[in-house]
Amino acid sequence: MSTETSHQPNHDGHSVAMRVERRWAVFAGGLIVLLVIVMIYLGMHSAMTSPSRVETIDPSRLQMSGEFVENNLGSAVEPDGSVTVRFIAQQYSFTPQCVLMPADTAVTLRVTSADVVHGLEIMGTNVNAMIEPGYVSTLATVFPKPAEHLMPCHEYCGFGHQTMWAHVKVIDKATFFEAARHSRRLSCVSR
Secondary structure: OOOOOOOOHHHHHHHHHHHHHHHHHHHHHHHHHHHHHHHHHHHHHHHHOOOOOOOOOOOHHOOOOOOOOOOHOOOEEEEOOOOEEEEEOOOOEEEEEEEEEOOOOEEEEEEEEEEOOEEEEEEOOEEEEEEEEEEEEEEEEOOOEEEEEEEEEOOOOOOOHOEEEEEEEOOOOHHHHHHHHHOOOOOOOOO
């Protein structure tokens, strides 16, 4: 009887170790790919949405002076030819209730809240923002073609929240600019 043990390599243990290492390598590689996808998505999302809480405003003095006085709300063609739309969100309405916007034109939306947190979503578009009292939310968008969109508040703002919505009418670019020549501020009522 020999007391020497055989030092033959164990091929079964080696194959098990290789399988485990491959699984961990695939898991780590998949995790890296997932993190890269998340970073790309967040980078693209940040490029498409405006930063929040950049510009402050006193919500108790909105209608008294400044850009959010009543005769300054709605759509307007600025001196440089750009289009700016100003809204105020307040329990339980948007002011104005309906605005005109030109198709195929860069539009800047400037919105603030007079009281609580509201949400602004223009259905069928990529416009979606949270409106906070004390801050002005600025969003840039282009509406590709004439259409009518609903604009509900999508942040719960109290018992009348379900009735808080407005209309956005996107009209032909030439028609919009012709109407803007005759009126400083455009809304569905002024048309």
